[in-house]
Structures are given as C-alpha cells and as structure tokens.
Amino acid sequence: MEAKPVEPDSKLEAVLKYLKETRGFDFTGYKRTSLARRVRRRMSHVGIDDFADYLDLLQVNPEEFDALFNTILINVTDFFRDTEAWEHIRAEVIPLLLAERGPDDPVRVWSAGCAGGQEAYTLAMVLADVLGPERFRQRVKIYATDVDDEALTQARQASYSAGEVHNLPEEQLQRYFEQQGNRYVFRKDLRRSVIFGRNDLVQDAPISRIDLLVCRNTLMYFNAETQGKILNRFHFALSPRGMLFLGKAEMLLSHTRIFDPVDLKRRTFRRTPGGLTGMGSFISQPRVPDRAGEVGGLAELREHAFSASPVAQVVITGEDIVALINQQAEVVFGLSHRDIGRPLRDLEISYRPVELRAYVEQSKVERRAIRIKDVEWTRSPGDVIWFEIHVNPLVHADNGLLGVTIVFHDITAARKLLEELEHTNRRLESAYEELQSTNEELETTNEELQSTVEELETTNEELQSTNEELETMNEELQSTNDELQAINDTLRERSAELDQVNDFMEAILTSVRFGVIVVDPDLRVLVWNRGTEDLWGLRRDEAVGVHLLNLDIGLPVGELRSAVRAALAGADTQDVLMLDAINRRGRNTTVRVVVAPMRGQDGTSQGAILVMEPSEQPE
Incomplete structure (x- = not known):
C-alpha cells in the first residue's frame, strides 16, 4: 500500500507565499521538511511558536527578512570542496572540453549557487592552472550566481579570512591570493573574468551557451518536481x-533522458542532444515485385x-464508399458484408469510437498517413478498449x-x-526519492552541524576576547571612577560659584x-527684569521664551526690528530710539530704548540687549 503524501502546512505555505509576493524569493519548490525546520529555528530565536504569528512579525518588521533568509540559505562552501572530484575536473573534464573546441574559442562557465564565491574562484584557479593566466584572461568567462544578495556582496569583494583558505596549498595561496592584513584577496587581474549576479534557479531565465555548469549541493534542497x-x-x-x-549528494538517475553520465562517482554528466525524431509519413504505394514466375489464385489469396x-x-473508395471489411472489424464493430457498398457516413464506425471523416478527408487531401493515438472506446459498461487508428491513403x-x-x-x-x-516506476521513483531525500537530509544536517560548530568556535573566541576586554575595562573603570569623583567635587564647587554669580546678576x-x-x-x-515688569x-x-515681536505690551515692538537685527548682525554701534508707548497703567509715555549687541568672549554676537527708560516715571 502506498503511503499517503504529507499534507502541507497551510500556515507555512502562507509564509512562503508572502515571501514570494513581497521579496521575490520563491521557496515553494524547497523540500518542506528541511525548510520548515529552518524557519522554526528562526522563529525560536524571536520567541514565536506559530507560523501565523511569525507572518505577522514579517509584515510589521521588514528587518526580519534578512535574518530569515540567512537562516534558510545555508551558505556552507569551501575552496576545492571534495578534493578528489575537483582533481577529476582538472585532469579529465577541462582537457576534454578544451580538446573539443578551437584554441581561441571562448570558454563559458556557470557556477550556480555560488554562495560566498569560493566555488567560482576554485573554477578560476583550475582553469588558470590548465590554460595559464594569460590565456585564461583572454578566453574564460565565469558567471557566478546566487539568490542571496549578502553572499554575492562577499563574493564580489573576494576577501577571505585565514580560516576560509586553510585547505589551500601554500603554493596555490601565493599564486592566486594577495595578503592584505589578516585577509587574503583573490588576484584582481583574474577576478575580472568572474562575473557575479543574482539568479533564482526556479524563476529566472538560465544563462545560455555554457560549456561547464557547476551546481554542487544545491539541487538537494529542492523537491523532485522543482529539481526536474x-x-x-x-x-x-x-x-x-x-x-x-x-x-556528491546529488544524482540524475531519474533524468537520464537529458544527461548522460561521464563519471557517476564524481557526479559529472554530459548534455544529451535535444529533440526526438517524429513518426514518418506512411503512404501506400503500389509495388510490382520481380517475380520468378506467375502464382495462381492470387486474388483469392489476397482476399483471405x-x-x-x-x-x-x-x-x-475515393468517394467514401465502404469497399472492404475484414472479419476482425465485423467482430469488433458489429459490421457485416451487407455494409459493403454503403457510404462511410451511414455507419456507426464513422463517428464511434472517434470522428473519422475529418481524418479521412485530411489523409486524402494531404496524401499522407495519419495516426490517431490513445482512442478510448467503452463498448459496454466495464468493457473499455483502447485503439491506435491509422488512416492511410492508397494512391497510384x-x-x-x-x-x-x-x-x-x-x-x-x-x-x-x-x-x-x-505505476511501478512511480513507486520506484518515490522510493528512490525518499532514499535520496533521507541522504540529502543527512547531508544537510551534517552541513548545518558544521556551520553550528564553526559558529560555536567563533562565539567561544569572541567570548574569550570579550572577557579579556572586560577585565581591562574594569581596571579602567575603577581609575575612571576615581577621576569622576574628583570631577564631581570640582563641579560641586563650580556650581556653588555659579549660583553665587547668578544671585549676583x-x-x-x-x-x-530701567527695563532690561x-x-x-x-x-x-x-x-526680563523687574523694571520691565513694572513698566509693561x-x-x-509670561515673557521668557516668547518671540520679542510677538509680545503684546504697550511698546510698539515692531519698530525695534531693524535695530535688533543690526545688533544681532554684530554692529559696533548702539541704536537709540524714542518710541511713543502706553505703560502698564494705560498712560501715554515716551520711552528711550537703547539696543546693543551682546557679545561672547570670542567677540561674536550671541544676542541683543534692550534697555528701556521712560521719559516720565509711572506713579
């Protein structure tokens, strides 16, 4: 009995649909088991247990997308990963490709799912080893693609730590990398031949005319339909x-019709030629054989x-009159010798099991054989017959x-x-896919564990470094605390002095x-001093913080605008104005107003001072 397929989680599917619609990332072709595990891992980091709640978080917090993509797209890669396979590429595949091309023909390579660029630069080193750097620059173009923009940014920089180049031989490291501080940067002259760009293998159009396509440990994340x-x-x-x-975790056993294996162990395949030859046209032509002698009774023999x-x-006949019916046609379709001589259109066979007259007419007009495939006929309940019908013209x-x-x-x-x-093939393919899926899951888990170990090692080093920094900072803080205590004492003294100055002012x-x-x-x-309060x-x-020209007092403050602006601009002279005003008691008075700039220690204007003296003091 076949196992029932696992029903997809509608809430997870809603998250995947939202990612596709809003950010253009189509994860619907990924295997649900590993995909759900990675999304749940990110959800646990933010303290969410339900996919619907996590979808709400994505809708209100766009920054969460980057963290989720980094969790889903595990960019585990390395230079010359699986050394034996890369040695096979260097020794067998590259020489074979070059031998099939002219000495000046371009070589186009595609690294699909390039992650941080290690695979693309590995290809560059292998091709440069075989061709030499000069011929490499002239002939080779390497197109490296991924869906992770952050990984592509790192790849374009071509800068790697000592740990990331640890498995490169010293000779290879010196030949193709330049050391800049504690980083190793791939040679700039060769890097120009490596072109990085974003490409979604599921949605985007492929790059064409590729001689060597490298896609390692990427297909295993997709389900069988998407892989196809x-x-x-x-x-x-x-x-x-x-x-x-x-x-090494990927096979093409279910796709042998489009790829031929070159070396299954190293997972190298060659493209099979496209296109299938169609059925030819069959037209009955009279043939007169060379006879050794006459044979008697041929007409009767042919009839039988x-x-x-x-x-x-x-x-x-050419006029659609039934001329001959054999015994099998009589048994299957209920015909008899009495139907000979009748028009085809009068017989049930002309439209059942399929409408024949249009095909007959087409065969006569085009003078070619017509094949009608997979015709289903239910002769009686439970009795189904399948036919392949051939309509052939008979010509002189x-x-x-x-x-x-x-x-x-x-x-x-x-x-x-x-x-x-x-049905058997589907069951076998299902069993194989389950086996392959299990193998891929193990491979994925291994890579995730490797990534986790690297993260733990990095975290341990960071914690150790942080501990040392904290000890140093503790000593510095103790010293700073003593200094702050002394500063606080000084500030208290200055504050007391400032209070005295403020009281004095x-x-x-x-x-x-006078009003000031x-x-x-x-x-x-x-x-706004006491004299000003008494005057207005x-x-x-009520006055401090208010714009001078917005004050509602008996003084026409609008007429002070020019003088105040001049003082603020740093004028060296004082302006004296005589203004008619109304004091706080409602009496008319003439006020002498002196406007002067207020300067800082550096001589720049920091404001203006207005001194007001009425011509007669209010009673």
Whole structure:
C-alpha cells in the first residue's frame, strides 16, 4: 500500500507565499521538511511558536527578512570542496572540453549557487592552472550566481579570512591570493573574468551557451518536481557538448533522458542532444515485385489474407464508399458484408469510437498517413478498449487516389502494461526519492552541524576576547571612577560659584530701575527684569521664551526690528530710539530704548540687549 503524501502546512505555505509576493524569493519548490525546520529555528530565536504569528512579525518588521533568509540559505562552501572530484575536473573534464573546441574559442562557465564565491574562484584557479593566466584572461568567462544578495556582496569583494583558505596549498595561496592584513584577496587581474549576479534557479531565465555548469549541493534542497524544472533549464543552458558537475549528494538517475553520465562517482554528466525524431509519413504505394514466375489464385489469396488479419480494418473508395471489411472489424464493430457498398457516413464506425471523416478527408487531401493515438472506446459498461487508428491513403504510382484504408490497432493490453509499468516506476521513483531525500537530509544536517560548530568556535573566541576586554575595562573603570569623583567635587564647587554669580546678576538686574530685555539670535526673550515688569505689567514667566515681536505690551515692538537685527548682525554701534508707548497703567509715555549687541568672549554676537527708560516715571 502506498503511503499517503504529507499534507502541507497551510500556515507555512502562507509564509512562503508572502515571501514570494513581497521579496521575490520563491521557496515553494524547497523540500518542506528541511525548510520548515529552518524557519522554526528562526522563529525560536524571536520567541514565536506559530507560523501565523511569525507572518505577522514579517509584515510589521521588514528587518526580519534578512535574518530569515540567512537562516534558510545555508551558505556552507569551501575552496576545492571534495578534493578528489575537483582533481577529476582538472585532469579529465577541462582537457576534454578544451580538446573539443578551437584554441581561441571562448570558454563559458556557470557556477550556480555560488554562495560566498569560493566555488567560482576554485573554477578560476583550475582553469588558470590548465590554460595559464594569460590565456585564461583572454578566453574564460565565469558567471557566478546566487539568490542571496549578502553572499554575492562577499563574493564580489573576494576577501577571505585565514580560516576560509586553510585547505589551500601554500603554493596555490601565493599564486592566486594577495595578503592584505589578516585577509587574503583573490588576484584582481583574474577576478575580472568572474562575473557575479543574482539568479533564482526556479524563476529566472538560465544563462545560455555554457560549456561547464557547476551546481554542487544545491539541487538537494529542492523537491523532485522543482529539481526536474531546474535540470531542464540546465539542459537548455548547456552547449551541445556541455558538461554538468553536481555535488556528491546529488544524482540524475531519474533524468537520464537529458544527461548522460561521464563519471557517476564524481557526479559529472554530459548534455544529451535535444529533440526526438517524429513518426514518418506512411503512404501506400503500389509495388510490382520481380517475380520468378506467375502464382495462381492470387486474388483469392489476397482476399483471405485481408479477411483473416487479426487487426480490424476497413477500406473505402475515393468517394467514401465502404469497399472492404475484414472479419476482425465485423467482430469488433458489429459490421457485416451487407455494409459493403454503403457510404462511410451511414455507419456507426464513422463517428464511434472517434470522428473519422475529418481524418479521412485530411489523409486524402494531404496524401499522407495519419495516426490517431490513445482512442478510448467503452463498448459496454466495464468493457473499455483502447485503439491506435491509422488512416492511410492508397494512391497510384502517378499519385492518383484509389481509396483509404482505416486500421484499428487494439492497444488495450499494451496500455494496461504501460499503466502498470508507470505505476511501478512511480513507486520506484518515490522510493528512490525518499532514499535520496533521507541522504540529502543527512547531508544537510551534517552541513548545518558544521556551520553550528564553526559558529560555536567563533562565539567561544569572541567570548574569550570579550572577557579579556572586560577585565581591562574594569581596571579602567575603577581609575575612571576615581577621576569622576574628583570631577564631581570640582563641579560641586563650580556650581556653588555659579549660583553665587547668578544671585549676583539677579540682584543687579533687580536693582536697576530701567527695563532690561535680553534676546537670543532667534529674538526669543532670555532676560526680563523687574523694571520691565513694572513698566509693561507682564511677568517674567509670561515673557521668557516668547518671540520679542510677538509680545503684546504697550511698546510698539515692531519698530525695534531693524535695530535688533543690526545688533544681532554684530554692529559696533548702539541704536537709540524714542518710541511713543502706553505703560502698564494705560498712560501715554515716551520711552528711550537703547539696543546693543551682546557679545561672547570670542567677540561674536550671541544676542541683543534692550534697555528701556521712560521719559516720565509711572506713579
């Protein structure tokens, strides 16, 4: 009994649909088991257990997308990963490709799923080793693609830590990398031949005319249907003799029709030629054999041979009159010798099991055989017959039409066998996919564990470094604490002195019988002394912070605008104005107003001072 397919989680599917619609990342072709595990891992980091709640988080927090993509797209890669396979590429595949091309023909390579660029630069080193750097720069173009923009940014920089180049031989490291501090940067002159770009293998068009396509440990993340779509794109991308290089966890057993294995152990395949030859045209032509002698009774012999044929057959004239019916046609379709001479349109066979007249007419007009495949006929309940019907024109040697023969090939048994075979193949393919999926899951888990170990090692080093920094900072903080204590004591002393100065200034401003106003560069009141309150009847808390020109007092403040602006601009002279005003008691008075700039220690204007003296003091 076949196992029922696992129903997809509708909430997870909603998350995947949202990612596709809003960010263009189509993860719907990924295997649900590993995909759900990685999404749940990210959800656990943010303290969410339900996919619907996580979808809400994505909708309100766009920054969460980057963290999720980094969790899903595990970019585990290395230079010359699986050394034996890369040595096979260097020693066997590259020389074979070059031998099939001219000495000046370009070589186009595609690294699909390049991650941080290690695979693309490995290809560059292998090709440069075989061709030499000069010929490499002239002939080779390496297109490296991925869906992870962050990984592509790192790949374009071509800068790697000592740990990331640890498995490169010293000779290779010196030949192809330049050390810059504690980083190793791939040679700039060779890097120009490596072109990085974003490409989604599921959605985007493939790069064409590729001689060598490298896609290692990427297909294993997709389900079987998506793998098939991607492999068809790869088949289109490759040149007629192009090569495909996969990872050790990936096979093409279910896609042998489009790729031929070159070395299964190293996962190298060659593109098979595209296109299948169609059925040819079959037209009955009279043939006069060379006879050694005359054979008697040929007409009767032909008649019996036609009648005894195990395949149902009907022959009609050029005018669609039934001319011949064999015994099998009589048994299968209920015909008899009485139907000979009748028009084809009068017989049930003309429209059942299929409408024949249009095909007969087409065969006569085009003078070619027509094959009608997979015709289903339910003769009675539970009795289903499948036919493949051939309609062949019968013509003279001079292309004159004699008639048409209609042959009904019973393919019911073959159809049942084919269905059983397809059913068995589906079961075998399902079993293989489950086995492959398990293998890929193990490979994925191994890579995830490797990534986790690297993260733990990095975290341990960071924690150790942080601990040392904290000890140093603790000593510095103790010293700083002592200094802050001394500073606090000084500040308290300065604060007391400042309070004394403020009290002194307040006493001065209070004692002055004239009105004094100080404004800042924005004409907002900073100082409003007691004399000003007595003169205009507006309290200090009502005036401080208000724009000078917005004050509602008996003084026409609008006429002070020019003088105040001049003082704020740094004028060296004081302006004296005589203004008619109304004091707080409602009496008319003339006020002498002196406007002067308020300067800082550096001589720049920091505001303006207005001193107001009425011509007669209010009673």
